[in-house]
Structure formats: structure tokens, C-alpha cells
Amino acid sequence: MLRQLTGLWPRPGLLVRFAVLRAVLAVLQGLLLGSLVPILRALLRPEPDLGAALPWLIAGAVGVLVHWLLGIVVTPIGFAASNELAVQLRHRLMGHLTTLPLGWFDSDHKGRFVRTVTSVTTTISRICVVVGGPVITSILVPVTVLAVTFAVDWRLGLVLLVTLPVLFVMLHHARRTNTAVVEDIEVAANEIAGRAIEYGQAQPVLRAAGHGSTGTAAMRDALAEHRRRYASGLNRLLPADLSMNAVIAAGFALTLALSAWLLLDGALGVADAVAVLVLAARFLEPLGTLTGLVGALGALDYLVETAGRTLRITPLPAAADPVREVTGSEVELRDVSYSYVDSEPAVDGVSFRCLPGTTTALVGPSGSGKTTVTRLIARFFDAGSGQVLVGGRDVREYDHATLLERLAIVFQDVYLFDTTIEENLRLARPDATEAELAAAARSARLDEVVERLPDGWDTLVGEGGAQLSGGERQRVSIARAFLKRAPIVLIDEAASALDPENEAAVSAAISELAAEPGRTVLVIAHRPTTLEAADQVVALDGGRVAELGTPAELRQAGGLYDRLFRQYEQARGWRI
Numbered sequence: 001m002l003r004q005l006t007g008l009w010p011r012p013g014l015l016v017r018f019a020v021l022r023a024v025l026a027v028l029q030g031l032l033l034g035s036l037v038p039i040l041r042a043l044l045r046p047e048p049d050l051g052a053a054l055p056w057l058i059a060g061a062v063g064v065l066v067h068w069l070l071g072i073v074v075t076p077i078g079f080a081a082s083n084e085l086a087v088q089l090r091h092r093l094m095g096h097l098t099t100l101p102l103g104w105f106d107s108d109h110k111g112r113f114v115r116t117v118t119s120v121t122t123t124i125s126r127i128c129v130v131v132g133g134p135v136i137t138s139i140l141v142p143v144t145v146l147a148v149t150f151a152v153d154w155r156l157g158l159v160l161l162v163t164l165p166v167l168f169v170m171l172h173h174a175r176r177t178n179t180a181v182v183e184d185i186e187v188a189a190n191e192i193a194g195r196a197i198e199y200g201q202a203q204p205v206l207r208a209a210g211h212g213s214t215g216t217a218a219m220r221d222a223l224a225e226h227r228r229r230y231a232s233g234l235n236r237l238l239p240a241d242l243s244m245n246a247v248i249a250a251g252f253a254l255t256l257a258l259s260a261w262l263l264l265d266g267a268l269g270v271a272d273a274v275a276v277l278v279l280a281a282r283f284l285e286p287l288g289t290l291t292g293l294v295g296a297l298g299a300l301d302y303l304v305e306t307a308g309r310t311l312r313i314t315p316l317p318a319a320a321d322p323v324r325e326v327t328g329s330e331v332e333l334r335d336v337s338y339s340y341v342d343s344e345p346a347v348d349g350v351s352f353r354c355l356p357g358t359t360t361a362l363v364g365p366s367g368s369g370k371t372t373v374t375r376l377i378a379r380f381f382d383a384g385s386g387q388v389l390v391g392g393r394d395v396r397e398y399d400h401a402t403l404l405e406r407l408a409i410v411f412q413d414v415y416l417f418d419t420t421i422e423e424n425l426r427l428a429r430p431d432a433t434e435a436e437l438a439a440a441a442r443s444a445r446l447d448e449v450v451e452r453l454p455d456g457w458d459t460l461v462g463e464g465g466a467q468l469s470g471g472e473r474q475r476v477s478i479a480r481a482f483l484k485r486a487p488i489v490l491i492d493e494a495a496s497a498l499d500p501e502n503e504a505a506v507s508a509a510i511s512e513l514a515a516e517p518g519r520t521v522l523v524i525a526h527r528p529t530t531l532e533a534a535d536q537v538v539a540l541d542g543g544r545v546a547e548l549g550t551p552a553e554l555r556q557a558g559g560l561y562d563r564l565f566r567q568y569e570q571a572r573g574w575r576i
């Protein structure tokens, strides 16, 4: 485990310093106990000899003072080490996060990642210090005491010694049981975290359905499962705990019996017998503490593995010599297929080409693969087979950041940061001038929104942009696309009805985006106006291209596109 632990922290300096100090304290504690032997020997003679005891008493007093001073120093070092370790581990995890395929961030993974970055990192670093310190004491005090006991009487030393391997085998076993139990419980806890995120996001739907306070069935099941696993885990741990305590009690009883026998036999003096019993008690007591800490060590095993597993998630493969410039804005899919894990292909043999300066509308029933196509173009993940080309090159050849710089993505569900509108817009281009911001806002019809808001550009939008309506958030996202001046724009048009003002504003903004010469626009379209304005339509069905052509051709063909077009018209009560 030590190797795994050191693998997590590039700079474990403070923890090493803490461990060394705790080791010195533990050995000192054992030696202080050992100093009892010459002191008792001198004082428990028929004629006590204070002179012989004095140097040991003085050494003992100095030892106690040093122990006290070191104890004062070690506590703040422990706190600092714990804090530093958590910070380092979080940095490593967050750094790794930026290398993962964007497609990895589904709600289950998000729940697990949030737990890893928050509670797992905090618990690992806390256990290393809060439990690691006592573990060092619980091992080194008995080892030092054992050496002293051997020096007093080898037979008594031997009795204590044999308890060690028995206990260590049991501890090892208990630690493994603990790891398994913690893993079992953590699986349920991760499920709760994932469900909690989903539960938070689904509040509007749940409340509308009258389940706002009772929660989803999945959430209730996850909580019940966690409770069940917790109770069953405690039952699994109990036998190991009881048997280790039994071995410790047996070790002490045996030492007591052997000391009495040696004392009666005249092979052991009274002073040594008293000292050995004190030493035996101090030998076994920390081992008893160790049995109590084994649970935390089992948890540490599991948590270290969890953090390590997150750090081992394969990043998006990077080209050995990535291309750092995208020339051209043509987008092409050549016989592309992609399956999410263990499922039917979401996209199956899809081929089409979007020329610069044109708008392509992607249409299809729900689940037909439209979103997956746009994710493949932005390289959220790599195609299983076939090729996605941007500017005439396979997207895998590019440095991913370079590729993303060329793209602007307008999601349906736009996430805004809990800061001002201006900051949210500047995300697209931090060095944009005031005039450029204003122009982008005007083109995206965001200027009307900004004018209405109490603090204008300085209005705080709330977490996720909650202070703005869906249409207004999408306008911010479109304004980002204008500001970024990206030559390729991927838009997921809002499927749900926007209010007429937002709908008109978003439609006008999309047309303006598409009007820019040389820009390639790919829009997942749900509105008749957007569909009719497109240069070509790709109609998907079950992950395959069902129809490809101009909107007029496909209307005339009377197939899937025509059917969907009429549905969209009816949904909006709109007639030509």
C-alpha cells in the first residue's frame, strides 16, 4: 500500500517528516517504559538504592520532557501534512480530469468523480495522519518493549513474541475483510451520489409529477441498499474483532502465569516480575489499539485504490505529433460507427459532408443519434470505426484543444457559471474588447436581455445560469459562438417550446451565425424555419442516414424528413 500511497503524492515531504517524528516518539515511549526495569531493580531491593536509580530517573525525566516537546511539534505538522496531501491529490485528480474524453462525464461518472475529489481525498489524507500516527505508535512501542523484555528475560520475551505473528496474520485477514466491506458500502454510496445529482437535476419534473418530497424510487432504493450493506458489513467485521481481542487477552494471561511461575521458582526477581507485567501491558495495549485501527486501514486500502483507479482512467488518446492548426472548416463523416459501452450502435455507418459556408440540419426521431454525431465531431470520444474529418484531417490527428478552438458548441441545456453575464461571455474569448462583446451580444439578440436586467452586464446569473430563462441562456451560448468567431458551429436547437420572443431571437441569431461567409453550421433542428433555411438535411433513423438532400427535395420525397417536418409544424401550430 505504501507504494500506492507514494504514487498518489508527488511531494510527500510533510507526511514523511510526520511519520519520522511519530516513529521517534514511539521508540522513545518504549525506551521510557524500559527504563522502569533498572529503576525498579534499584528501588525494590531489600535495601533500596536511590543512587543507582537516580541516573535512570533523570534520564526518564529528560525523556518525558523531550516526548512532550516532540508531541507539541508533531500535531501541527500532522495537520499541515493532511491538508497538503489533500490539496496535492485534488490537483492531480483535477489535472487528470482535463485529459479525459468529454463523453466520460455522464451522471454516474460525475457522482463518482465528485465523491473522489471531495470525500475520498479528504478521508485518505486524514486517515494517513489521524490513523497513520497511532498505527506507527501501535507497532513501534510493542517492538521496543519486546526488545526490552527480551533483555530482562528471554522466556517472557518469547511469550510476547509468539503473540505477534498470530496477531499480524489476524490483522491482515481483518484488513482484507474491511477493504471488501468498505468497497461494498462505497458502491452503494456512489449510487446514492449519482442518484442525488440526478435527483437535483430532475426536481422540476419530480415536483410537476407530485414527487418533490418523496424522491425517486431509485433514490429510495439506493438509500435502503446502503443501509443493508452497512449492517451486513458490521456483522462480517465482528468475528475478527472479537478473536483479536481474545488473542491479546490470552497473551497477557500467559505472560502473567509464566512470570508467577518463574517468580516462585526463584528464576525472576520481584522487580523484574513487576517491570515485565507493566511492559506486557504496554506491549499488548497498543496492539489492541491496532485492531481498532484496522477498519480505517481497510478503508484506506479501498480509498487509495479508488483514487488510483480514477487516475488510471484512459485519457483521450493524443497523437504523437499533434497538428496544432486547423485549416478550413469542412466537416465530413466517412462511414462512422460508434457504440456506447455494451449497447447497440448509436451511430452506424454514417457518411455525409458539410461544406464551408453551408448549414446542415440534422433531424431524426429521439435516440436516432443526432447528439452522438455532434459529439463525435467535437471529439468527445473517438469513433469506433470510420473517420471524422475537420478541415480535411482526421480529428484524431489534432491537438484536442486546437480542434475545440475551431468549434463553437451551442448546447440545448446551456451551463452558465455563477458569475456575471459578461464573465460568462468572456469565457469564449477572455481578451475581447467592449465593442466586440457588444457586437456579439447584438448578433445573438442578447443585448435586449442585458438591457432588461437590473445590473446589465454585471448581473449575476446564479448557479448554472438559473436566473435566466432557457432561451436567454441559449442566447448567451450563441453570443459566445459569435465572440469566438469559430468557423465551425455545432448547435443543438432547443426541442422544447420557447416563448415566442426567445424563439424568434434564437432563430434570428442562428441565421445570422450561418450567414457569415465560410462558416460551417451543423444544427440539430426542431423548428420548421431552421429546417427550411438549411442547405442540406441529414435525416437519421436508428443511427443510420435514412435521407440526405436539400429540404425541398426531401419534402417532395415524402419520407422521414417530410413526416418530421409536418410534426414540428403541428407542434408549433404553425402553417406556411
Ligand SMILES: Nc1ncnc2c1ncn2[C@@H]1O[C@H](COP(=O)(O)OP(=O)(O)OP(=O)(O)O)[C@@H](O)[C@H]1O
Pocket: 106, 340, 341, 343, 345, 346, 364, 365, 366, 367, 368, 369, 370, 371, 372, 373
Ligand atoms: N451516454 C450514453 N450512454 C449510453 N447510451 C447513450 C448515451 N447517450 C446516448 N445514448 C444512446 O445512444 C443512442 C443515440 O442517442 P443520441 O442522444 O445521439 O440521440 P438523439 O437523436 O440526439 O436523441 P434526442 O433527440 O432524444 O436527443 C440512443 O439509443 C441513446 O439511448
